[in-house]
Amino acid sequence: MSSAAPLGRGPKVRAAVLAATVEELSEHGYGAFTVDNVAQRAGVHKTTVYRRWPDRDALIADALADSVAAEISIPDTGSIEDDLRALARSLVAWINSPSGQAVLTVMVSKAAGLPSPPDSIRHVFRDRIRRALPVVPRAIARGELPSGTDPAELVKTLVAPIYFRVVITGERVTDGTADAAAALAVTAARAGLFG
Amino acid sequence: MSSAAPLGRGPKVRAAVLAATVEELSEHGYGAFTVDNVAQRAGVHKTTVYRRWPDRDALIADALADSVAAEISIPDTGSIEDDLRALARSLVAWINSPSGQAVLTVMVSKAAGLPSPPDSIRHVFRDRIRRALPVVPRAIARGELPSGTDPAELVKTLVAPIYFRVVITGERVTDGTADAAAALAVTAARAGLFG
Incomplete structure (x- = not known):
């Protein structure tokens, strides 16, 4: 590669490659994803990518985990209804x-009969659920929910109607969808x- | 084609081609679906297929609609809880x-960035929801549910946790999943x- 390459080896390269990875997945899906396209979009040579990430799935997992971690903040409003509404609205914003x-594109690839995404990628989705769990014990401690409430079952019930509309019925999801899911x-x- | 072709032009051909269509979709997905493979699996020449169905999407829509119509029976037990449990269990059996x-493979193809399935196919899914709606006004008439209950919202809430587990978290769905969805x-x- 010539010395005119616009990016060096520092954190800027990492950020540019991860952002390009998310954009490539979002535009072309998991099946058509290539490291070549990512490198071109990020303005780096593909050996620069392979120096940091051994293969495309490692790159995808890193990019999605990074993106999820940056975008999720777990609410602690003092009210379970407000917490769940905030969580659901943040999921809707993220899906859009x-x-x-x-992430959704990669997740549903398995169901669509494409090469199955590795568990490292599916983990990103589970991570979104796991991060939300603490709102439940806090609500139990405040006496807002029954003491035996299973946090994972509650959070899955919160997010299921949102994912269902996106993936199965193809409806747009909005803050209204989020608020109804929280009430449910x-x-x-x-x-x-x-319980 | 030689006179040794095992199937003629009657209803048996139609049934064999539709069954082969469902099997091909189930095994290879929407993206890899071809009329050639269907014809081979059904033991007919592909011109026999094209004589009845103008293109692959017409064939798929016919096969899935036929299969859904054959498999759905709408319960009328006299109890909304029993009706919803029966509906949810029948959905679980169908998904498995x-x-x-x-059907799921075709449905999620769109979300996975594959060529979008035509509306005639997405219609098969909506049809499953639509067929279930009458259980709700019957329950309202019996005084089991509030009079303004929206049948479509109720049925979507019933099926969302089931599809969510299949498509997003990759969990197996069982009668237990169905019963929990009905209670919800x-x-x-x-x-x-x-309301």
Whole structure:
């Protein structure tokens, strides 16, 4: 590569390559994803990419994990209803963003009969659920939810109607979708369905 | 084609081609689906297929609609909880069958960045929801649910946790998943969330 390469080897390269990875996934999907395209989009040589990431799946996993970690903040408003509404709205915003589109694309590739994404990538999705779990014990401690409430069951109930609309019925998801999902999850939790 | 072709032009041909279509989709997905493979699997010449179905999407839509119509029976037990449990269990059984796998594969192709399935195919899924709607007004008439309950919102809430686990978290779905989904939907409906 000539000395005119616009990027060096520092953190800027990493950020540019990870951003290009998310954009490539978002635009072309998992099946058509190549390190070549990522390198071109990021303005680096592909050996620069392979120096840091052994293969495309390692690169994808790193890019998506980075993007999820940057975008999730776990609410602690003092009210389970407000916390769940904030979580659901943040999921909707993420799904409507390039990063969310990229993750969803990879996730559903398996179901579509494409090469199955490795567990390192599926892990990114589970991570979103895991990070949200602490809102539940805090609500139990405040006496807002029954003491045996299973955090994972509650959070899955919160996010299921949102993913269902995106992937299966092809509906757009909005803050209204998020608020309805939050009302559903808190009603079910208070009725003891996750106990 | 030689006179040794095992199938003639009657209803047996139609049934064999539609069954082969579902099997091909289920095994190889929407992206890799070809009329050639279907013809070979059904033991007919591909011109026999094109004589009845103008293109692959017409064939797929016909096969899936046929399969859904054959497999759905709408319960009328006299109890909304029993009706919803039966609907959810029948969805789980369908998802775990070759026909259900085929429909899901086509449905999520769009989300996976593959060529988008035509609306005639997405219609098969909406049809499953539509067929289930009558259980709701019957329950309202019996005084089991609030009078303004929206049937589509209730049925989507019933099926969302099931599809979510199949497509997003990759969990197996069972009768237990179905029963929990039914409890969730009826609890939410009674709390007036679909009103």
